[in-house]
Amino acid sequence: MTTWDDGSRPVVKPFGIMGWLRCILRVAAMAVIIFGLMGPMVLLRVLGFAAAAQWCVGLACRGVLRVIGLPVIPKGSPMQYGGAVVANHCSWLDIFTLNAVQEVLFVAKAEVQHWPLIGIIARSVGTIFIERRTSHAARHTNLVKDYIVQGHRLLFFPEGTSTDGQRVLPFRSTLFAAFIEPDLKDRLWVQPVTLNYIAPDGEDPRFYGWWGDTAFAPDLFRVLAQRRQGRIEAVFHPPIQAATVKCRKDMARLCETAVRSGLHDPL
Template sequence: MAFLRRVWRLFRMFWVLLAGIAITLLVLPFRRVGWLNDASVMSIATWWHRRMLGAMGIAVRVEGEIKPRAGIWISNHISWLDILVIGSQAPVHFVSKAEVRRWPVIGFLAAQTGTLFIQRGANQTDQIVTAMQKKLTEGYSVLFFPEGTTGHGHYLRRFHGRLFDAALALHAPIVPVAIRYEHEPQPHPVVPYIDQQSLLHNLWGVLALPRLAVTVYGGQPIAVEGVERRRLAERSRDVIRAALELPAPALPPTELKSAKRNKPAQD
């Protein structure tokens, strides 16, 4: 049964992917001559994300409010599916690792929808912040994953603060989003894209699931006025941790041990 489920879903995904390529190639000339703006392209991308999730048998439920609004969006990071899940709910430009740009077909489609690619360890933060600010001034939203990498989902890594500079410079709000792949007990045993898995290996496991339910929590915007970068990152992490109902400090085991070693002695 699992094998037939995988084959059927792969068949459906193929046609959605083919539709994405065809639409992209059709709209490219119109974008180049200015007959189609980014807002229209992002609306098409939102539609495509929903179709792809449907083809994979993934159902998304929203708690709170998720609506198009300019600002810096942030989210916890569990899987490559996070982009499909969030992208299906609102038009948003993503900040992604540069490796995604080299993925066949997917990298091309991501680039055409305005994804900003960052090369880890290449000191590109300032360039990405500038690109994020440009999108913000044009009235768009940009999402990045402040943990910097994926995790199991039952903890949160410390949030890196540098990309918050784009919000601070333009006084743009931080829009927190939290993702939970439903399973009891947590974490989900299949979805997390971790431990040097290949994309195909992870996809093969996800497609075998009878059903995958995802809950997306949309939080209220966080004001940035008068808050320094490090504190803003910590506050944003607290909001997402609370939405996921994770007990504080909800750090991964390695960071938790380090935090305990560095904790000042109590008098």
């Protein structure tokens, strides 16, 4: 698994006493929201009420973003079809952002389940963890296919790594294979989504970017210490019907083009 890094990162400013106080208060509020809803959400999932469980997930994510002070502005409409949503990967905030505006089930790299806080959240909401290795491609395709057949709408990041949020890396086509299976493609759609992170006034445009090898905790505190936040724009592009695409590489290319077209585009 490779991570993206262009060799240049924003300068991290000292937090100060007030910054650390904001961190403490926001972490406490986030913990109340997340763990307060986690019990009911897990119970609902065990009892088979998947839709209600996902509603709890969305409610928790909207609450966390409100605590952080980071508004999400949707542009376009989330699709109602079965299939998948794909987006550019900018930040650990992506999981909260995309769950706040639609009901999806995440497909994430295996390392995520061991991250502090995020790992607990990811496991509890039913995230599908995969090893991003070529040798596991067939296994991943079958796993994704099983979830699709069960009626889940999946979400994954085809870039395979997070960036500074100022670019879209080439999309990997492996996970698209399940969506062009002959017995499934007639009823599946894939919706590209562009995430635009607008930095707080006076901050580096890459403020919310998350380089692949950056430790989670320091980056979490850096964002939570910020007094005034920026905003997130989620641009929903027209869904692509799987039946109209010949192969997984074509689907990856179409989605990549759509996502790139919406980067910092005031639709």
